[in-house]
Amino acid sequence: MRHFTHLRDLTFHEIGSIMHQVEAWKAHPPDDIFSNKILAMVFFNPSLRTRLSFETAMLRHGGHAIALEVGTGSWNLETEPGVTMNGNKPEHVREAVPVISRLADLIGVRSFSSGLSEIDDERDSVIQAFKSFSSVPVISMESAREHPCQGLADMLTIREHINSPRPKVSLVWAPHIKPLPRAVPNSFLLSCAAMGYNITIANPMGYDLSHSVIQEAQNLAKQTGSDIQFSHDLDSAVKDTQVIYTKAWGPSSSSAPSMNSLMSWVTHERHLELADPRVIFMHCLPVRRNLEVDDSVLDSPQCKVIDEAENRFHIQRALIHFLLSHS
Ligand code: CP
Numbered sequence: 001m002r003h004f005t006h007l008r009d010l011t012f013h014e015i016g017s018i019m020h021q022v023e024a025w026k027a028h029p030p031d032d033i034f035s036n037k038i039l040a041m042v043f044f045n046p047s048l049r050t051r052l053s054f055e056t057a058m059l060r061h062g063g064h065a066i067a068l069e070v071g072t073g074s075w076n077l078e079t080e081p082g083v084t085m086n087g088n089k090p091e092h093v094r095e096a097v098p099v100i101s102r103l104a105d106l107i108g109v110r111s112f113s114s115g116l117s118e119i120d121d122e123r124d125s126v127i128q129a130f131k132s133f134s135s136v137p138v139i140s141m142e143s144a145r146e147h148p149c150q151g152l153a154d155m156l157t158i159r160e161h162i163n164s165p166r167p168k169v170s171l172v173w174a175p176h177i178k179p180l181p182r183a184v185p186n187s188f189l190l191s192c193a194a195m196g197y198n199i200t201i202a203n204p205m206g207y208d209l210s211h212s213v214i215q216e217a218q219n220l221a222k223q224t225g226s227d228i229q230f231s232h233d234l235d236s237a238v239k240d241t242q243v244i245y246t247k248a249w250g251p252s253s254s255s256a257p258s259m260n261s262l263m264s265w266v267t268h269e270r271h272l273e274l275a276d277p278r279v280i281f282m283h284c285l286p287v288r289r290n291l292e293v294d295d296s297v298l299d300s301p302q303c304k305v306i307d308e309a310e311n312r313f314h315i316q317r318a319l320i321h322f323l324l325s326h327s
Contacts, residue, residue, distance in 0.1 A: 002326040004319055005109075005127045005140040007148045007190045008216070012224070014322070015152070015194060021318045022156060033321055034063030040104035041067045041141065044077075044111040044126065049285060050141045050149070053312035054108055057320060066104070079126045093126075097133035106323060107134055110141035113181035115250065118210045121145050121182070137323040139316075142183050145213070149319065150284050151187030153311040154245070155195050157304055160311075161280045162242050166196055166225070168276070169243035172234060173203035174267060174292035175259045179250025184284045186213045188245055189228075193217040196224035202237030204265060206256025207249065234264070238271045245282045248292050269296035280304045 003009060010018070039058050041051065051067060058065040068074040077096055078089035085092065100107055111126035127143040140148055158167055171188055185201075186209060192199040201209065208214075214228075221228050231237040238244055246267040248259075272279055281303045287293055297303060 002323055003131050003138045006146050018318045022314045032062030034058050034061040037063040038104045039065040039106045040100045041108040044070045049309050049312055054316055057313055057317040079129050093129045097130050101134040101136040106137050108139045108141045111143050113144040122212055137327050147183040147187045149316055151191035153315045155191045156311045157308045167242045168198045170238050170241040171201045171245045173207050174246045174248045175262050175265055176248035180248050182249045185247045185249055189217045193220035193226045196226045198227040200229040200231055200237045202231040202234050204262050205232055206251050206253040208252045239274050241275045243280055246293050267297050268294045282308055
């Protein structure tokens with residue numbers, strides 16, 4: 001049985017095969033490949049794209065998807081082992097996950113970072129608990145460390161718009177009203193390294209990605225020939241780039257400047273003008289207009305965020321098929 005919760009769960013060869021499968025099915029959609037199959041989606045956090053793209057992938061191909069919203073539509077779940085459950089979480093994953101996996105063929109889990117520490121994100125304890133207690137494949141719908149389906153959908157979007165085997169891409173930090181998790185930028189970096197793309201990560205001082213994710217990306221890059229650069233200067237990071245990928249994430253240091261003092265990091269039309277003439281703009285969504293990204297960028301022809309969101313469906317359809325074929 002295979003799970004897909006981190007990019008490292010797939011080999012380079014499997015990533016390539018999934019991309020080819022996606023491209024073939026985009027041209028000629030398959031029939032009822034998920035007939036009688038049920039995906040249970042467990043949401044600890046809200047979603048628009050992830051829920052809709054997983055659900056439509058199942059429904060369009062003869063299957064069914066059931067969303068369980070932890071703490072609202074279904075019981076609040078305890079995930080820590082060995083605790084006395086005298087608080088507001090009446091059910092433990094130790095029972096809940098085996099029950100779900102008796103009744104469904106595949107489990108999707110969304111559980112964001114607690115924001116407590118990088119060590120906590122690295123443990124990825126909720127998704128690890130689901131993997132431990134499930135007897136069916138588990139697929140990440142974004143966890144503390146990674147959002148791997150988003151990462152692969154982003155790679156597909158770049159392949160479709162940039163005709164180069166080794167595009168030059170820039171992952172750029174943006175301001176936000178709150179410190180967002182780093183799962184999306186982590187997955188974008190890891191996926192670019194696995195695809196052999198050349199990537200520059202630009203962020204203010206005190207907003208670095210975690211050492212462990214950078215180390216993993218550098219190990220991938222050694223195998224694929226990807227070049228990874230780091231910058232604290234937004235203008236130089238986007239110069240001549242073919243992809244600007246904007247994302248807000250929280251500080252890595254307690255001495256980091258506050259986000260509202262960093263408004264020069266809002267992605268603006270000016271940054272598109274500094275880039276390669278064929279540049280595309282990407283963002284995983286949801287995006288806060290004129291806080292993370294200026295209207296002039298989001299409303300430009302270079303903006304591919306809707307293609308990117310649709311590609312979640314295509315990537316996940318192929319991933320679900322891959323996991324069910326290996327269970
Ligand atoms: N990009 C993404 O995962 O969107 P949702 O949070 O709406 O699912």
